[in-house]
Amino acid sequence: MADKPSQLQSVIRFQEAYMEQEKMHKRKVRIVRSMLLVLFLALWELCARLGMIDDFIFSSPSRVLFCFWKMVRDGSIFAHIGITLFETVVSFAIVTASGICVAVLLWASRSASEILEPYLVMLNSLPKSALAPMLIVWMGSHVHTIIAAAVSVAVFGSILTLHTGFLSMDPDKIRLIYALGGSKKDVLTKVLLPGSVPLILSNMKVNVGLCLVGVIIGEFLAARRGLGYLIIYGSQVFSCVYI
Incomplete structure (x- = not known):
């Protein structure tokens, strides 16, 4: 003792x-x-x-800092950051919600999973930058188009990742729920979703970056404000400080 x-x-x-x-x-x-x-x-x-x-082509940190401070003083940088941040947040919310909902539906319906999974794989393998010009033709040059472009970059991969994670859930826990008289809804609410929280959070971390990339791609083609617009403007006027 x-x-x-x-x-x-x-x-x-x-x-x-x-x-x-x-x-x-x-x-x-x-x-x-x-x-x-x-x-x-x-x-x-x-x-x-x-x-x-060549500092004209490659610029320099001091020139970039001077340009940034100039845009801070006139307030233009905040407008560009604000619109890009808004589009990223909205697209991220759509991707997260739709990814979880569709993945749950595919998990709940084996037939739907077998029918739709090849199409999801095909859509996820498409070059994402190729969809943006098509979206502009279909939807016009609006904020909604940029958000749709960002969603198209991340949503298909998000669905496939979550669906694969749902299918790999511990089968013993699922059998235990059924043995105790539980339903598929009980499996969803008591095993699947709580057990998939780390996977969902990890997927959300990836989706933030993908949505930002999608927004920048959309702003390259269909924006007059935003960080993507600044990058295109800088390349057009050969001013790398904006890039």
């Missing part, structure tokens, strides 16, 4: 040492990550000032 307090203290000291080691590791990672970014920007600026690269 006398050894238990000492054993408990040893465990506590081990946990504290482990937590301190993890903190040091995370701090080291942040420092090295920041140093790499600073080193890259410093080399970029140095090469531009020494004439090793």
Whole structure:
């Protein structure tokens, strides 16, 4: 009995040492990550000032910062960021909701899954940038078109990922629900959705980036505001500070 307090203290000291080691590791990672970014920007600026690269084509961090500050002062950057952020958030919400709903429907209906899965795979394999011009022809040059382009980039892959995750759920848990007299609805609400939360969150992280890419692609072709429009404008006037 006398050894238990000492054993408990040893465990506590081990946990504290482990937590301190993890903190040091995370701090080291942040420092090295920041140093790499600073080193890259410093080399970029140095090469531009020494004439090793053409600053008209490649620009430089100081010129980019000056242009950004100029747009902050006149407020134009906030309008461009705001519209791109709005389109990204709306498309992300649509992709997340529709991805979960369609994946649940495919899980609930084996026939629907077997019929629709080949088409979803085909649509997901299409080059996403090729859909944007078609959407402009069909829907016109509007914000809705850009949101639709962003949704088309992410939604099919989201459905397939979630559907595959739903099908790989632990069958023993599902059989237990049925053995206790539960229905398919009980399996959905008590096993499938709670057990798929990590998968859904991971899928949402991917969808954020894909929706932003889709919005930028849409703004390349059908926008007069937004970060995608700024990139196209910069390439047209040969001003890389906007890009």
